[in-house]
Amino acid sequence: xxxxxxxxxxxxxxxxxxxxxxxxxxxxxxxxxxxxxxxxxxxxxxxxxxxxxxxxxxxxxxxxxxxxxxxxxxxxxxxxxxxxxxxxxxxxxxxxxxxxxxxxxxxxxxxxxxxxxxxxxxxxxxxxxxxxxxxxxxxxxxxxxxxxxxxxxxxxxxxxxxxxxxxxxxxxxxxxxxxxxxxxxxxxxxxxxxxxxxxxxxxxxxxxxxxxxxxxxxxxxxxxxxxxxxxxxxxxxxxxxxxxxxxxxxxxxxxxxxxxxxxxxxxxxxxxxxxxxxxxxxxxxxxxxxxxxxxxxxxxxxxxxxxxxxxxxxxxxxxx
Amino acid sequence: xxxxxxxxxxxxxxxxxxxxxxxxxxxxxxxxxxxxxxxxxxxxxxxxxxxxxxxxxxxxxxxxxxxxxxxxxxxxxxxxxxxxxxxxxxxxxxxxxxxxxxxxxxxxxxxxxxxxxxxxxxxxxxxxxxxxxxxxxxxxxxxxxxxxxxxxxxxxxxxxxxxxxxxxxxxxxxxxxxxxxxxxxxxxxxxxxxxxxxxxxxxxxxxxxxxxxxxxxxxxxxxxxxxxxxxxxxxxxxxxxxxxxxxxxxxxxxxxxxxxxxxxxxxxxxxxxxxxxxxxxxxxxxxxxxxxxxxxxxxxxxxxxxxxxxxxxxxxxxxx
Numbered sequence: 001x002x003x004x005x006x007x008x009x010x011x012x013x014x015x016x017x018x019x020x021x022x023x024x025x026x027x028x029x030x031x032x033x034x035x036x037x038x039x040x041x042x043x044x045x046x047x048x049x050x051x052x053x054x055x056x057x058x059x060x061x062x063x064x065x066x067x068x069x070x071x072x073x074x075x076x077x078x079x080x081x082x083x084x085x086x087x088x089x090x091x092x093x094x095x096x097x098x099x100x101x102x103x104x105x106x107x108x109x110x111x112x113x114x115x116x117x118x119x120x121x122x123x124x125x126x127x128x129x130x131x132x133x134x135x136x137x138x139x140x141x142x143x144x145x146x147x148x149x150x151x152x153x154x155x156x157x158x159x160x161x162x163x164x165x166x167x168x169x170x171x172x173x174x175x176x177x178x179x180x181x182x183x184x185x186x187x188x189x190x191x192x193x194x195x196x197x198x199x200x201x202x203x204x205x206x207x208x209x210x211x212x213x214x215x216x217x218x219x220x221x222x223x224x225x226x227x228x229x230x231x232x233x234x235x236x237x238x239x240x241x242x243x244x245x246x247x248x249x250x251x252x253x254x255x256x257x258x259x260x261x262x263x264x265x266x267x268x269x270x271x272x273x274x275x276x277x278x279x280x281x282x283x284x285x286x287x288x289x290x291x292x293x294x295x296x297x298x299x300x301x302x303x304x305x306x307x308x309x310x311x312x313x314x315x316x317x318x319x320x
Numbered sequence: 321x322x323x324x325x326x327x328x329x330x331x332x333x334x335x336x337x338x339x340x341x342x343x344x345x346x347x348x349x350x351x352x353x354x355x356x357x358x359x360x361x362x363x364x365x366x367x368x369x370x371x372x373x374x375x376x377x378x379x380x381x382x383x384x385x386x387x388x389x390x391x392x393x394x395x396x397x398x399x400x401x402x403x404x405x406x407x408x409x410x411x412x413x414x415x416x417x418x419x420x421x422x423x424x425x426x427x428x429x430x431x432x433x434x435x436x437x438x439x440x441x442x443x444x445x446x447x448x449x450x451x452x453x454x455x456x457x458x459x460x461x462x463x464x465x466x467x468x469x470x471x472x473x474x475x476x477x478x479x480x481x482x483x484x485x486x487x488x489x490x491x492x493x494x495x496x497x498x499x500x501x502x503x504x505x506x507x508x509x510x511x512x513x514x515x516x517x518x519x520x521x522x523x524x525x526x527x528x529x530x531x532x533x534x535x536x537x538x539x540x541x542x543x544x545x546x547x548x549x550x551x552x553x554x555x556x557x558x559x560x561x562x563x564x565x566x567x568x569x570x571x572x573x574x575x576x577x578x579x580x581x582x583x584x585x586x587x588x589x590x591x592x593x594x595x596x597x598x599x600x601x602x603x604x605x606x607x608x609x610x611x612x613x614x615x616x617x618x619x620x621x622x623x624x625x626x627x628x629x630x631x632x633x634x635x636x637x638x639x640x
Contacts, residue, residue, distance in 0.1 A: 161481045161494075162514060164507035168498035174481075175491035187484035187613075191594055194482060197569045206526045249517045274511055293507075 002104070002118035010119045011137040013103050014043065020050040020078040023101065026091035027241070028054050030156025030193060033062045035082035035105070035127040038135070038149035041067065045140045049074060055091030059238075061192055065149050078102055083127035085289060086112040105130055110280055110289030125165040128153025132173045147181045152189055159245065160194050164293055201239040204230075208246055220314045221247035222307065225260045244270040244294075255279065255314045259306065266300045269310070277317045285313065322424070322438035330439045331457040333423050334363065340370040340398040343421065346411035347561070348374050350476025350513060353382045355402035355425070355447040358455070358469035361387065365460045369394060375411030379558075381512055385469050398422055403447035405609060406432040425450055430600055430609030445485040448473025452493045467501045472509055479565065480514050484613055521559040524550075528566055540634045541567035542627065545580040564590040564614075575599065575634045579626065586620045589630070597637045605633065 005013070022039050024032035036052035043050040051071045058066065079101045084090065085108035087098045104115030107130055109122035124130045128150045135142070135150075142150075154174060158166040161174075178186065197205070207229060213222040225240055237260065247256030255277050260268040269286075271279035273293040280295040286309075288297025299306050325333070342359050344352035356372035363370040371391045378386065399421045404410065405428035407418045424435030427450055429442035444450045448470045455462070455470075462470075474494060478486040481494075498506065517525070527549060533542040545560055557580065567576030575597050580588040589606075591599035593613040600615040606629075608617025619626050 160479075162507070162510040164505075166506065168495045168502070171491040171495035171498060175488045175495060178488035178491060182488070185484075185595075186486065187482070188595065190482040191568070195565070195568055196571045198571065202529055202569060206529055209522055209526055245515070248511075248515055249522060251516045251518065275508065 002113040002115050005117050005119055007119065007134055007137050009117070010103065010105065010134050013117060014039075014048075014134070014138065015046060017043070017050075017078040017080070017103075018048055019074050019076060020048065020080050021076040021097075022050055022052045023079065023081040023084060023090055023093065023097060024052060024054045025084045025089035026055050028056055028058055028062070029241075030062065031126045031128055031153040032083040033058060033065055034149035034151075034153030034156075035131055037065050037067065038128065038131060038146045038153075039080070039082060041143060041146050041149070042135050042138065042140050045143075046138070050080075053093065055093045061196075062152075064189075064192075065145070065152060067145065080104070081115060082106070082131070083108075085110045087114050105134065108289070109291060110284065110295075123167065125163075125167060125170040126153045126157035128157070129167075129170055129173060142177075142180060144181055144184060147177045147184060148189065151177055151184070151186060152193065155186075155190060156193055160190055165291065198236075198239050200234060200236045203233055204235045204240050204243065205246060207233050207235070208240075208243060209249075212247060212250075214250070215311050216315055216318065218250065218252045219254045219318060220257065220311060221250060221253050221255075222257045222259070222310075223247050224303065225258065226303075227261050244272055248272050248274055254318060257310055257314075259303075262298075264300070265302065266298055267303075267306055268296065268298055269306075270294075270296045271310075271314075277314065279317075282310075282313045282317055322433040322435050325437050325439055327439065327454055327457050329437070330423065330425065330454050333437060334359075334368075334454070334458065335366060337363070337370075337398040337400070337423075338368055339394050339396060340368065340400050341396040341417075342370055342372045343399065343401040343404060343410055343413065343417060344372060344374045345404045345409035346375050348376055348378055348382070349561075350382065351446045351448055351473040352403035353378060353385055354469035354471075354473030354476075355451055357385050357387065358448065358451060358466045358473075359400070359402060361463060361466050361469070362455050362458065362460050365463075366458070370400075373413065375413045381516075382472070384509075384512075385465070385472060387465065400424070401435060402426070402451070403428075405430045407434050425454065428609070429611060430604065430615075443487065445483075445487060445490040446473045446477035448477070449487075449490055449493060462497075462500060464501055464504060467497045467504060468509065471497055471504070471506060472513065475506075475510060476513055480510055485611065518556075518559050520554060520556045523553055524555045524560050524563065525566060527553050527555070528560075528563060529569075532567060532570075534570070535631050536635055536638065538570065538572045539574045539638060540577065540631060541570060541573050541575075542577045542579070542630075543567050544623065545578065546623075547581050564592055568592050568594055574638060577630055577634075579623075582618075584620070585622065586618055587623075587626055588616065588618055589626075590614075590616045591630075591634075597634065599637075602630075602633045602637055 024036040080103045101115040106120045107124040208223045244258045256272045258270040273279045283295035283297040286297040344356040401424045421435040426440045427444040528543045564578045576592045578590040593599045603615035603617040606617040
């Protein structure tokens with residue numbers, strides 16, 4: 001059980017943490033990368049050495065957020081995690097760091113209270129939105145890199161300010177970043193994050209859309225990304241991250257499910273909800289979690305079994 | 321030539337205008353509809369009667385912005401236009417109202433100064449962003465309907481805060497609206513505006529993407545929406561508004577062109593630019609106009625002629 005601390009206490013912690021490792025989650029996205037690297041930059045402004053560690057490599061399209069100087073190597077005195085709801089999110093670094101995190105800053109309602117000290121805001125759009133307030137408390141002067149990190153985190157976790165997690169604070173903080181750094185090309189960040197698609201991604205979208213299944217009177221849609229579909233159509237599974245919003249396109253859909261085939265009949269499953277259904281609750285029943293309108297879990301089995309299990313859970317949620 | 325007035329003068333005008341007709345443009349979009357109906361609601365708060373007039377019907381997905389009471393009928397004492405860069409944008413109402421507009425509020429750099437009094441902010445994201453400031457100057461207390469109108473206008477004209485026209489003010493004003501009206505489901509507005517697609521629209525996207533042409537070393541993409549393609553694939557041309565961002569998806573594209581076939585070999589053409597090219601300049605050469613990164617024009621001719629004319633213009637712009 002974590003010690004729940006407030007923003008001034010987080011700021012106090014950061015002022016005193018020498019040689020920190022900042023853990024971000026596997027399959028790193030704009031929010032955890034923006035969180036990790038902005039925190040590293042802020043700690044540097046405070047005269048502290050730190051480095052971001054991740055079990056997976058940082059995808060190339062996020063490399064513009066990385067510091068220019070190469071990272072120093074040093075042993076960790078402090079372990080911080082950002083945007084990680086539980087320790088399984090550390091991937092293969094779990095073994096090394098489980099039970100050792102001294103500070104976690106997060107925005108997931110499903111946070112498992114694994115860190116010694118925790119600051120979590122389930123209503124915040126993103127970990128970057130939470131960190132924005134912490135950095136303001138610290139009174140550091142933002143650099144363009146910090147601004148780009150924070151912007152990217154808030155933009156990506158909100159689907160470019162589209163989702164229900166977007167709040168008055170999200171827009172206010174972005175407004176302040178834009179006022180302070182008008183020269184940053186936010187539109188080009190957005191283009192890279194949301195619009196640019198590889199030919200393989202464009203093919204993937206066309207195929208997934210054409211094979212989308214409609215269930216429960218059109219209230220639940222389902223798309224499969226099987227190994228066979230990917231091979232047949234020369235689709236690189238790396239190009240299909242974020243396809244999870246695709247099944248929400250048809251009018252009337254309440255829950256959209258994306259299933260990505262892994263090894264040994266395992267499936268990585270993403271659930272998205274447009275309005276009424278709490279998909280985090282559904283995913284928690286299967287050992288996963290996330291947010292009310294965007295959550296995920298893993299299931300092993302035959303496609304027809306998994307489909308039935310999920311549709312039953314969604315039907316139940318729709319009926320209640 | 322217009323009398324260029326400032327925000328207090330616009331506010332003064334509105335305080336004194338009885339029985340106004342508010343003209344919005346043909347093919348009405350979220351910004352002109354949000355502008356028109358928010359202005360009507362604000363004038364009502366000032367005790368003034370007004371009505372929104374448009375040559376085309378308001379599409380159903382914008383009906384949530386309309387006032388609940390039926391519109392009164394009365395003769396116009398004042399004519400106002402919002403979000404209309406020139407009088408041809410009135411469509412078949414041009415004949416009746418050309419030369420008669422006493423106040424125009426706009427954000428198009430291509431505004432033709434046709435109104436007696438003009439307030440134009442080419443740097444504003446949307447006419448709704450401009451009107452937001454005017455309403456604050458008037459000091460009226462916003463209603464939820466006004467907030468929804470202003471939000472929808474700013475969100476739709478910026479592609480949900482994605483495009484370069486999005487500014488610090490855009491985010492600030494949205495933040496203020498969200499703070500004042502937290503109960504409004506902005507996420508559902510966004511879903512209706514950006515995500516929900518009819519089956520015909522989903523088919524249209526798949527077909528346009530699969531038939532996209534790559535020109536000028538992949539720097540210019542082109543999609544055709546011909547009558548034949550629409551008929552063959554049961555695509556309703558009403559469902560293809562906004563497809564104009566589709567050709568910008570491939571990495572490396574600088575200009576994306578969408579051509580929609582009209583009657584008698586006429587084509588409605590939309591140009592979108594990712595960065596360097598000013599497409600408003602290109603479209604102005606063909607009698608059209610718009611914004612630096614989003615503009616349109618009409619051309620008549622055979623497809624191969626039109627393609628050549630446009631590609632030459634884009635190649636020239638890329639070279640300069």
